Amino acid sequence: xxxxxxxxxxxxxxxxxxxxxxxxxxxxxxxxxxxxxxxxxxxxxxxxxxxxxxxxxxxxxxxxxxxxxxxxxxxxxxxxxxxxxxxxxxxxxxxxxxxxxxxxxxxxxxxxxxxxxxxxxxxxxxxxxxxxxxxxxxxxxxxxxxxxxxxxxxxxxxxxxxxxxxxxxxxxxxxxxxxxxxxxxxxxxxxxxxxxxxxxxxxxxxxxxxxxxxxxxxxxxxxxxxxxxxxxxxxxxxxxxxxxxxxxxxxxxxxxxxxxxxxxxxxxxxxxxxxxxxxxxxxxxxxxxxxxxxxxxxxxxxxxxxxxxxxxxxxxxxxxxxxxxxxxxxxxxxxxxxxxxxxxxxxxxxxxxxxxxxxxxxxxxxxxxxxxxxxxxxxxxxxxxxxxxxxxxxxxxxxxxxxxxxxxxxxxxxxxxxxxxxxxxxxxxxxxxxxxxxxxxxxxxxxxxxxxxxxxxxxxxxxxxxxxxxxxxxxxxxxxxxxxxxxxxxxxxxxxxxxxxxxxxxxxxxxxxxxxxxxxxxxxxxxxxxxxxxxxxxxxx
Amino acid sequence: xxxxxxxxxxxxxxxxxxxxxxxxxxxxxxxxxxxxxxxxxxxxxxxxxxxxxxxxxxxxxxxxxxxxxxxxxxxxxxxxxxxxxxxxxxxxxxxxxxxxxxxxxxxxxxxxxxxxxxxxxxxxxxxxxxxxxxxxxxxxxxxxxxxxxxxxxxxxxxxxxxxxxxxxxxxxxxxxxxxxxxxxxxxxxxxxxxxxxxxxxxxxxxxxxxxxxxxxxxxxxxxxxxxxxxxxxxxxxxxxxxxxxxxxxxxxxxxxxx
Numbered sequence: 113x114x115x116x117x118x119x120x121x122x123x124x125x126x127x128x129x130x131x132x133x134x135x136x137x138x139x140x141x142x143x144x145x146x147x148x149x150x151x152x153x154x155x156x157x158x159x160x161x162x163x164x165x166x167x168x169x170x171x172x173x174x175x176x177x178x179x180x181x182x183x184x185x186x187x188x189x190x191x192x193x194x195x196x197x198x199x200x201x202x203x204x205x206x207x208x209x210x211x212x213x214x215x216x217x218x219x220x221x222x223x224x225x226x227x228x229x230x231x232x233x234x235x236x237x238x239x240x241x242x243x244x245x246x247x248x249x250x251x252x253x254x255x256x257x258x259x260x261x262x263x264x265x266x267x268x269x270x271x272x273x274x275x276x277x278x279x280x281x282x283x284x285x286x287x288x289x290x291x292x293x294x295x296x297x298x299x300x301x302x303x304x305x306x307x308x309x310x311x312x313x314x315x316x317x318x319x320x321x322x323x324x325x326x327x328x329x330x331x332x333x334x335x336x337x338x339x340x341x342x343x344x345x346x347x348x349x350x351x352x353x354x355x356x357x358x359x360x361x362x363x364x365x366x367x368x369x370x371x372x373x374x375x376x377x378x379x380x381x382x383x384x385x386x387x388x389x390x391x392x393x394x395x396x397x398x399x400x401x402x403x404x405x406x407x408x409x410x411x412x413x414x415x416x417x418x419x420x421x422x423x424x425x426x427x428x429x430x431x432x433x434x435x436x437x438x439x440x441x442x443x444x445x446x447x448x449x450x451x452x453x454x455x456x457x458x459x460x461x462x463x464x465x466x467x468x469x470x471x472x473x474x475x476x477x478x479x480x481x482x483x484x485x486x487x488x489x490x491x492x493x494x495x496x497x498x499x500x501x502x503x504x505x506x507x508x509x510x511x512x513x514x515x516x517x518x519x520x521x522x523x524x525x526x527x528x529x530x531x532x533x534x535x536x537x538x539x540x541x542x543x544x545x546x547x548x549x550x551x552x553x554x555x556x557x558x559x560x561x562x563x564x565x566x567x568x569x570x571x572x573x574x575x576x577x578x579x580x581x582x583x584x585x586x587x588x589x590x591x592x593x594x595x596x597x598x599x600x601x602x603x604x605x606x607x608x609x610x611x612x613x614x615x616x617x618x619x620x621x622x623x624x625x626x627x628x629x630x631x632x633x634x635x636x637x638x639x640x641x642x643x644x645x646x647x648x649x650x651x652x653x
Numbered sequence: 654x655x656x657x658x659x660x661x662x663x664x665x666x667x668x669x670x671x672x673x674x675x676x677x678x679x680x681x682x683x684x685x686x687x688x689x690x691x692x693x694x695x696x697x698x699x700x701x702x703x704x705x706x707x708x709x710x711x712x713x714x715x716x717x718x719x720x721x722x723x724x725x726x727x728x729x730x731x732x733x734x735x736x737x738x739x740x741x742x743x744x745x746x747x748x749x750x751x752x753x754x755x756x757x758x759x760x761x762x763x764x765x766x767x768x769x770x771x772x773x774x775x776x777x778x779x780x781x782x783x784x785x786x787x788x789x790x791x792x793x794x795x796x797x798x799x800x801x802x803x804x805x806x807x808x809x810x811x812x813x814x815x816x817x818x819x820x821x822x823x824x825x826x827x828x829x830x831x832x833x834x835x836x837x838x839x840x841x842x843x844x845x846x847x848x849x850x851x852x853x854x855x856x857x858x859x860x861x862x863x864x865x866x867x868x869x870x871x872x873x874x875x876x877x878x879x880x881x882x883x884x885x886x887x888x889x890x891x892x893x894x895x896x897x898x899x900x901x902x903x904x905x906x907x908x909x910x911x
Contacts, residue, residue, distance in 0.1 A: 122680075123674050224688070254700055255700075269744075311753070324699040335762060336850075
C-alpha cells in the first residue's frame with residue numbers, strides 16, 4: 113500500500129475512506145466524553161471531578177464532536193464521497209482537488225476539537241456557544257469559532273462540488289427520476305448546507321468579534337441583542353438536523369430496497385413530496401428551539417404550525433420505507449437489522465417530538481432530560497444506526513471482503529438494547545422534572561437509581577459499538593472475498609468490481625431505458641444486462 | 654481525473670493492481686497552513702497574549718497557504734474549469750447568505766433602536782461612497798469587456814482590460830482604507846457603538862470579498878500574461894467579481910445613505 117497515494121489522494125473513494133476513518137475516530141472521542149459524563153452522574157455528589165467546568169468541557173466536546181466531527185462528516189463526507197459518483201456512473205467528482213481540500217480541512221477541524229484537551233482555558237460553551245456566557249467566559253471561545261468555521265467551509269466546498277457533480281456528470285441515460293434516493297437526499301442536504309452554514313458561520317464569528325475585537329452585536333448595554341444569536345444559531349442548527357436526517361434516511365432507503373428486494377414505494381412522492389417538502393419547510397421552524405427564550409406569541413404560534421406541518425413530508429418518507437417493506441422478500445442481514453432499528457428508533461423519536469412542538473407543553477419539558485432523550489432517539493441514535501448500517505452495507509464494496517455476520521448482529525443487539533435503556537429512562541425522568549446539563553443533582557436524589565441504570569446502559573452501548581468497529585477492522589484485513597455484488601442490488605455502484613479501481617469503471621457506463629436503481633419485480637432486468645458499457649461516451653464539456 | 658478518456662485499460666485487473674492513483678499535495682498544504690495562520694495565530698494573540706508566537710504561527714501558515722495556492726494553480730490551470738462556472742453559482746449562494754445574515758441583524762437591531770444613528774456616531778462622508786460605487790461598477794464593466802475580448806481571441810486586449818480591472822479593484826480598496834483611517838481618526842471605531850460595529854464589520858467583510866476577488870484574478874494573471882488565459886477560469890472569476898459588485902449596492906444604500 114502506497115501511503116503517499118492515500119494522504120495526497122484526490123480520488124473520491126479514498127477521500128471518502130479518509131472521512132470515514134476521521135469520523136469514526138471522532139465518534140470514539142465523543143463517545144468517551146459521553147461515558148465520562150455518565151460516570152460523573154452515576155451517583156450523587158462529585159464522582160470523577162469536583163469541578164463543574166470540567167463537566168462543561170466534556171459536554172462541549174461530546175456535542176460538538178458528535179455532530180460536527182462524526183455525523184455530518186460521516187454522512188455528507190464519507191457516504192456522499194464514496195457512493196455518489198458510483199451511483200451516478202461518474203469517474204470521479206467534478207473537482208477532485210477541492211474534494212481533497214475539504215477532507216483535510218475536516219481533519220484540521222478534528223485536530224482543533226482534540227486540542228480542547230491539551231490547551232489552557234479550553235472552550236466550555238456547549239455546542240451552541242450562547243452569549244453572554246461564551247463572551248464572558250475565560251475559556252477559549254475563539255477555538256470554538258474557528259472549529260465551526262473550518263468545518264463549515266469544508267462542508268460548503270464539498271456541497272458545491274457534489275451539486276456540480278450530480279448536475280453535470282450523470283451517466284448517459286441516468287435521468288433525474290432514476291437517481292438513487294440516497295443521491296436525492298444528499299443533494300437536498302447539500303443545498304441546505306449552502307444556504308444555512310454561512311448563517312452559523314456569521315453567528316459564531318460575531319461572538320468572537322464581541323469577545324476579542326470589542327464589537328457590540330450581543331451586548332444590550334450598547335444597542336446589541338443577545339437573542340439574535342440564538343435566532344441565527346438555530347436558523348442554521350434546525351436545518352442541520354435535516355442535513356443529518358436526509359442522508360441517513362437515504363442510506364436506510366438503499367438498504368431497505370436491497371434487502372426487501374422491492375421497488376421504492378411511491379418514489380415520486382418520496383422525492384418531490386418528502387425531500388422537497390423538508391427543504392422548503394426546514395428554514396421556517398427554528399423558533400421551536402426558543403419557545404422559552406422570550407418570543408412574541410405570533411411567532412411562536414406560527415412556528416408551532418410549521419413545526420407540526422413538517423411532520424407531513426417526514427411522514428411521507430417513513431411511509432415510503434414501510435411501503436417498500438410491504439410484500440418485499442425481506443432478509444435480515446446486519447445492514448438490514450440496523451435499517452429496521454432506525455425505523456423503530458426514529459418513530460419513537462419522531463412521536464416524542466410532537467409534544468415539544470407545542471409551546472404550552474414545552475414550558476414544562478424545556479431544559480429537561482425529556483428533550484435530551486427525544487433528541488438522541490430521533491437524531492443521535494437513529495443517525496448513528498444508519499451510519500453503522502450503511503458502513504456494513506457498502507463494506508463489501510469498499511474492502512472487497514465480508515465482515516462477520518455473527519459479530520455484526522451481536523453488536524447491533526447490544527447497542528439496540530443499550531440505547532433503549534438509556535434514552536427511554538432519560539425521557540421518563542425528564543417528564544418527572546430532571547433538568548439537563550446539571551453536573552450534580554443534589555436537589556433530585558430520587559433520580560439516582562435511574563441515573564445508575566442509564567450509566568449501565570451507556571456501558572452496553574459502548575461495548576456494542578466497539579464490537580462493530582472491531583468487526584470492520586478484522587473483516588477488512590481477514591474477511592472472505594465478497595464478490596462484486598453480494599446483496600444482488602440493482603443499483604449502479606454494485607456493477608463495478610470490489611473495491612473499484614481509480615476511475616471506477618474501465619469504460620464509463622451508460623444505462624438503458626428499462627433500468628432503474630430499484631427495478632426489482634416484474635419484467636426485471638439484471639443489472640448486468642441493464643448497464644451498457646459503451647467505449648467512448650461523450651461527456652459534458 | 655479532470656481530463657477525459659485516458660483510462661481505457663483492457664481489464665479490471667489492470668486497474669485494481671499497481672495502477673496509478675491521482676494525487677495532489679496542495680490541498681493538504683493549504684489545510685495545515687490554515688490551521689497555523691487562523692485558529693492558532695488568533696488564539697495566541699487574543700486569548701493567550703503571546704504575540705511573538707502568534708507572529709511565528711503566521712510566518713508558518715501564510716507561506717504554506719500562498720505556496721499551496723500557487724502550486725494548485727500551476728498544477729491545475731487549464732485542465733478542468735469547464736464546470737467551474739456552474740459551481741461558482743452554488744458558491745455565490747453560500748456567500749450571499751453571509752450578507753443576508755449581516756443585513757438581517759442590522760435591520761433588526763437598527764429598527765429596535767429609539768434613535769439612529771446612536772450617540773457617539775460621526776457623520777459619514779457623502780461623496781466618497783459615490784466615487785467608490787463608480788469605481789466598482791466600472792470594474793465590473795471592464796472585466797466583462799475583457800472576457801468578451803478573450804472570447805474573440807484577442808489575448809493582448811484581454812490582458813490590458815484585466816489589468817485595468819485589477820487596478821480599479823485596488824483603487825476601491827485604497828479608498829476604503831483611507832475612509833477607515835479617517836473615521837477612526839475622528840474617534841469612530843468598531844467598538845464605539847452598535848453603528849460602528851455594523852459599519853466596520855459589514856464594510857470589512859465586503860472589503861475582504863473584494864480582496865478574494867482580486868486574489869482570484871491574480872491567480873489567473875500569470876497564465877494571462879503568458880497568453881494562455883483559460884476562458885473558463887476568467888468567466889468564473891468574473892462572475893464572482895460581479896457578485897461582489899452587487900453586494901456593494903446593498904452596503905452603500907443600507908449603511909451610507911439610509
